[in-house]
Amino acid sequence: MQKRTVTFFYRLFGPKNRHVAVGDVVNDYTFWVMVQSSAATASSSDSAPTTDQRLIWINGNLIPRSEAKVSVFDHGFLYGDGVFEGIRIYNGQIFKLRSHLVRLMESAERIHLDPKLSIDEIEDLTRQTVAANNLQDGYIRLILSRGEGTLGLNPFSCPEPGVICIADSIRLYPEEMYRDGMKVIVAERPRIPVECLDPSVKSLNYLNNILAKCEALRQGLYEAIMLNTKGEVAEGTGDNIFVVKDGVVSTPAPDAGFLLGITRQFVIDTVAPACQHSVLERTLHLEDLYDADEIFLTGTAAEVIGVSKIGDRIIGNGKVGPISQKFTKTFREMVAQGAPED
Numbered sequence: 001m002q003k004r005t006v007t008f009f010y011r012l013f014g015p016k017n018r019h020v021a022v023g024d025v026v027n028d029y030t031f032w033v034m035v036q037s038s039a040a041t042a043s044s045s046d047s048a049p050t051t052d053q054r055l056i057w058i059n060g061n062l063i064p065r066s067e068a069k070v071s072v073f074d075h076g077f078l079y080g081d082g083v084f085e086g087i088r089i090y091n092g093q094i095f096k097l098r099s100h101l102v103r104l105m106e107s108a109e110r111i112h113l114d115p116k117l118s119i120d121e122i123e124d125l126t127r128q129t130v131a132a133n134n135l136q137d138g139y140i141r142l143i144l145s146r147g148e149g150t151l152g153l154n155p156f157s158c159p160e161p162g163v164i165c166i167a168d169s170i171r172l173y174p175e176e177m178y179r180d181g182m183k184v185i186v187a188e189r190p191r192i193p194v195e196c197l198d199p200s201v202k203s204l205n206y207l208n209n210i211l212a213k214c215e216a217l218r219q220g221l222y223e224a225i226m227l228n229t230k231g232e233v234a235e236g237t238g239d240n241i242f243v244v245k246d247g248v249v250s251t252p253a254p255d256a257g258f259l260l261g262i263t264r265q266f267v268i269d270t271v272a273p274a275c276q277h278s279v280l281e282r283t284l285h286l287e288d289l290y291d292a293d294e295i296f297l298t299g300t301a302a303e304v305i306g307v308s309k310i311g312d313r314i315i316g317n318g319k320v321g322p323i324s325q326k327f328t329k330t331f332r333e334m335v336a337q338g339a340p341e342d
C-alpha cells in the first residue's frame, strides 16, 4: 500500500489530527481517514450555527434547529429527489434572490416537482426565515424535496412536497486562499452528461460532484475541475470556471453541460464590464486550462477565487493574476454595499 508523509497534510488542514505527528509516514487508508475527518471538521465548523437558536422553515413552520427533522420516507432523503438553492446574504441584502428563485422553480419543473407555492410565496418564506434568524450576512439553503411517500421510486406517491429554508452563516475557504490562489485538480470522473441528468438542474443529487470532490480531498485539495464526457471543460464541483489568456476572459459555453451559476452570470453581466472586460463563452479544453495566464472560479459559496495550480501545472506565475484579483475585488465591493436582489 502506498505511504504518505504527514507534513503537507498539516500545512493544509492544521494540526487537527493530534494522534499523528508531522513527518510520520502513514498508509493510504490512514491518510484518507485523516482527510475525511479533517474536511468534515472544517466544513461542519465553518457552517455550523454558533448557537442552537436558529429557526428552520419546514413546511410552513419555523422550528428550532434541534427539532427540525424530516421524514425518513421523504424521497429527497431516500433518492435525492428534489432541488435546492444556496444563496448569500450580504449586509441585509439577499444577493440575486429573484434569479435563485427562478432557477429553483425551473429546476423543480424539470423534475416534475410542483412546490404548490408560487415564486412570491417562496420569496416571502425565505425573507421570513432570514428575519427570524436576524441575519445581516449569511447563507440560505432553500430546498424543495419530493416529500414523504412510499419506499418505491414513484415520485407521484408523494402527495405533499417538502419546503425547507435554512438561514445560517458560512465560511467556505480560508482568506489566504483568496490572496494566494487555490490549488485544484482535474477530476478523472466526468460531469454527468446532459442527456442523463442535465447539470443545469440543481438537484439534490450531488453524488457526481461529491465523488469528484473526493478525488481532490484525497490529494489534500478542496476543489476539482470536471470535464464533460467529450473532454471539454465543464465546471468545478461547486463553482463555475473562467480562464484568462492574453487579456481575454473566457468561460465554457452552456452546451458543455454545467450549472448556469448565478455568480457566473453576475460576473459576465456586471463585474466584467465594471473591470473593462467582456467575457467570451466558448468551448474550453484541458490545454486551455494548462495554457491559461489566469484561472478563477465563481460560485455563491466560493464567490470569486483565483486558481494558482492545477494538478502539477502552475497557472501563470503561480499567484492570483491581476485580472482575477480585480474581478474578486470588484465583486466584493459590489456585494458589500447594496447587493442586487434581482
Ligand SMILES: Cc1ncc(COP(=O)(O)O)c(C=O)c1O
Pocket: 086, 209, 235, 236, 237, 238, 239, 240, 258, 259, 260, 261, 262, 263, 264, 298, 299, 300, 301
Ligand atoms: C456544480 C455547481 N456549479 C456551479 C455553481 C455556482 O453556481 P452559483 O453561482 O449559482 O452558486 C454551483 C453552486 O451552486 C454548483 O454547485
